[in-house]
Amino acid sequence: MLPLKDIHHVHAPSPPPIIDLEHIHLTLTSRAGPVDILRGVSLKVPAGQSVAIVGPSGSGKTSLLMVLAGLERATSGMVRVAGHDLASMSEDDVTRVRGSEIGIVFQSFHLVPTMTAVENVALPLEFAGDPAAFDTARTLLGEVGLASRTDHFPAQLSGGEQQRVALARALSARPKLILADEPTGNLDGKTGRAVVDLLFGLQRRRHSTLVLVTHDERLAAECQRTIRMADGRIVSESGAIAA
Numbered sequence: 607m608l609p610l611k612d613i614h615h616v617h618a619p620s621p622p623p624i625i626d627l628e629h630i631h632l633t634l635t636s637r638a639g640p641v642d643i644l645r646g647v648s649l650k651v652p653a654g655q656s657v658a659i660v661g662p663s664g665s666g667k668t669s670l671l672m673v674l675a676g677l678e679r680a681t682s683g684m685v686r687v688a689g690h691d692l693a694s695m696s697e698d699d700v701t702r703v704r705g706s707e708i709g710i711v712f713q714s715f716h717l718v719p720t721m722t723a724v725e726n727v728a729l730p731l732e733f734a735g736d737p738a739a740f741d742t743a744r745t746l747l748g749e750v751g752l753a754s755r756t757d758h759f760p761a762q763l764s765g766g767e768q769q770r771v772a773l774a775r776a777l778s779a780r781p782k783l784i785l786a787d788e789p790t791g792n793l794d795g796k797t798g799r800a801v802v803d804l805l806f807g808l809q810r811r812r813h814s815t816l817v818l819v820t821h822d823e824r825l826a827a828e829c830q831r832t833i834r835m836a837d838g839r840i841v842s843e844s845g846a847i848a849a
Contacts, residue, residue, distance in 0.1 A: 620652075621652070621653060622689065623650040623651055623652050623653070624651055624652065624653040624687070624688055624782060624783055624815045625649060625650065625651035625674060625686075625687055625783070625815070625817070626649075626650050626684070626686040626687075627647055627648055627649045627650070627673075627674075627683065627684065627685055627686075628648050628683055628684040629646050629647075629648055629682070629683040629684070630644050630646070630647040630648070630670075630673060630680045630682075630683035630684075630685065631644055631645060631646060631647075631680065631681045631682045631683055632644035632666075632669055632673060632678065632680050632681050632838075633681045642838055643666055643669045643838055644666050644669055644670060644673070644680070644838045644839075645666075645837070645838040645839050646683075646839065647666070647670060647683075647838070647839065647840055648840075649833065649840065651815060651817065651831075652815075653782065653813075653815055654813050654814070654815055655815055655816075655830050655831060656806070656809060656815075656816040656818070656828075656829040656830050656831070657815075657816065657817050657818065657829055657830070657831045657832070657833060658818050658819075658820055658825065658826035658827075658828075658829040658831070658832045658833065659671070659817065659818065659819045659820075659832075659833045659835060660819075660820060660821070660823065660826050660832060660833070660834055660835070661834055661835035661836055661841075662836065665835040665836050665837065665838070666835050666837075666838040666839075667819045667835055668787055668819055669838075670819075670835070671785050671787050671817065671819050673685060674687060674708075674783075674785055674817065675704060675708055675710055675785050676692045676695075676700040676701075676703065676704050676708070677704075679693070680693060687703070687707070687708070687783065688703065688707040688708070688782050688783060690703045690707070705730060705733065705734055705779060706734070706779055706781070707779075707781055707782050707783060708781050708782075708783045708784075708785060709776035709777050709778075709779065709781035709783070709784045709785070709814075710776055710784075710785045710786075710787075711769075711772055711773055711776045711784065711785070711786040711787070711789045711805070712772070712787050712788075712789075713787055713788040713789065713791035713792055714792065715760070715765075715768040715769055715771070715772045715792075716772065717760040717768055717771060717772060717775075718760075719759065719760050719761060720759070721759070721760075722756065722757045722758060722759055723747060723752060723755055723756050723757070723758055723759075723760075723763065723767075723771045724740060724743045724744055724747060724756040724757065725743075726760070726771055726772075726775055727742075727743035727746055727747060727771060727774045727775045727778055728740045728742070728743035728778075729775070730775065730778055730779060731743065731778050731779065734779065742778060743756075743774070743778065744756055746774040746775075746777060746778055747771070747774050749774065749808070750770040750771075750773055750774045750804055750808075751770065751804075752767060752770055752771065752774070755767060764797070765792055765793050765794075765797065766793055766797035766798075766800060766801060769789065769790075769792075769793060769797075769801050770801065770804065773789075773801065773804060773805060773808070777808060777812070780812065780814075781814060782814055782815060783814065783815045783817070784805070784809060784814050784815065784816045784817070785817050786805060786816065786817070786818045786819065787819045788819055788820060788821065789801060789802070789805060789818070790802060790820075790822070790825070791821075802825060802828075805818075806828065816829070829845070830845050831843065831844070831845035832844050832845055
């Protein structure tokens, strides 16, 4: 047992980061030959942090997000997300992790046009075998201000409403990690602002981690940390390293 005078020097171990990337390379083939998309990216993100990824088109921002989501396999390097080593897992196991731990919001809404708002939000929950899928979906649509639009089809909704449905669907499994790729890219300024406020509000209330790819410097400044990319590499960062 430690003497009392030494007890104040003992610190509880820090929880592992929710994102832990080491020396990630992503090389894709093209007609002109192999193209290096990501070149040795290393990144640690503690749970609960909001992180913006910025940089010019073609810098690798979206590809990095796809690797984090398990939608693109890194050519080499370690990809550990929410305690799972994605690089060593089967496609089925990665899909299960994505369904339970990761919520993804794209610039394009990716709603199923033949399904109502509530059916779109309930879909991933039904895949996961949740008997309360529709009740949860209606609650989520209420959270994003669409309680009166649950039975509308995507074509009957505005762009902002469709993105809110997509946001509700992404959050349906209460994921630890939210990945958002230019979520306001197809929206006008006022509508985009409302969606962003909703996204940050839900992230804070649920204590989840947010990684946001954006061209908007003002939006990036609202995150706790900003990662800048160029030519497939992280070239600088600002803000808090620890949450």
